Structures are given as C-alpha cells and as structure tokens.
Amino acid sequence: MREYRRRYWKSWILFLGALLGIAIVLAMLAVTLDLDESFMAIGGYCLAAVMIQFILREQREWSLLPEKRFADRPRIASELPTGGWLVRYQNVALRRSWPVHIGLIGLYGLALWFLTPRSLDANVAQWFFVACFGFGFVALIYGAVLKARKPD
Secondary structure, eight states: OHHHHHHHHHHHHHHHHHHHHHHHHHHHHHHHTTOOHHHHHHHHHHHHHHHHHHHHHHHHHHHHHHHHHTTTSOOOOOOSOOOOHHHHHHHHHHHSOHHHHHHHHHHHHHHHHHHSOSSTTOOHHHHHHHHHHHHHHHHHHHHHHHHHHSOO
16 A cells, blocks of 8 residues: 555656646747747647656556566456456446436536537637547447446
8 A cells, every 4th residue: 555655646746747847848938939829739739648648657557566566476366357448438337327327428418519619610629629528428328328238
C-alpha cells in the first residue's frame, strides 16, 4: 500500500506540474511572439495528447507494480475475463442498472444536442467534442442493447 500511495502522489504531482509548466510555456510563447488563436488551439491539442499519453503510461506502471514487486511468487488463476477495453466495457454495461442506463443515455443525448453545431463551418474543437460525446452516446446505447439481449 505504501508503494501505491507513493506512486499515486508522485504521479499526480508530476502530472499537475507538467500540465502547469507546459501551459505557462505556451502562454509565454503566445504573448512574447504575438501568436494567434490557432497556435494556442494546436498547442492545447498537443498538450492534451501529451497528458493522455502520460496518464496511460502511469496506469500501465501501476498495473505492473504487483508483477514487478512480487515476481518470485507463483501466479494465481484469475476469474476475470481476459480481453481489451471492449470486454471490460461489456462487463460494466451488464452490471449497470436500467435506470442508470436510461439516465446516462439521456444525459449524453442532451449534451450531444446542445454541443452539435448548427452550421457546418463550426470550429474544429467543437466538432471534436461532438465526436467524443457521439462516441460515448453510441457506446452507452451499445451497452443498453447488450444488457437487453443478455439471457437471465
């Protein structure tokens, strides 16, 4: 537990420090070089990509910690299903209750309705957020259909 706590706080301090540092550097570059908004948008997307990569790397390190720390112990057979994120999502969707399914689909549908641009010449960032919410909306509908088709 100490190792997990140490890694947890170390990764959050590193994550927030890197986020703050990169944002300050981007802001200083924008002010000193008098850059326009498109540079800041591209810089923001690059910052988001770096942060997502950092989060995924930290999660991978956390998941490998028991194997590294207790490498000499024999493996224990697990009842958890093997597979990628789709298998894990299917298991979560099957455990989710019907009111939660309906509520999440309603919330995502409402957010998608308000985020959808009313014209085709909208900003790229707005289309990106619409695509993200659209993917989540389709995944929620897939989970509800999967739960409905599951034989009890």
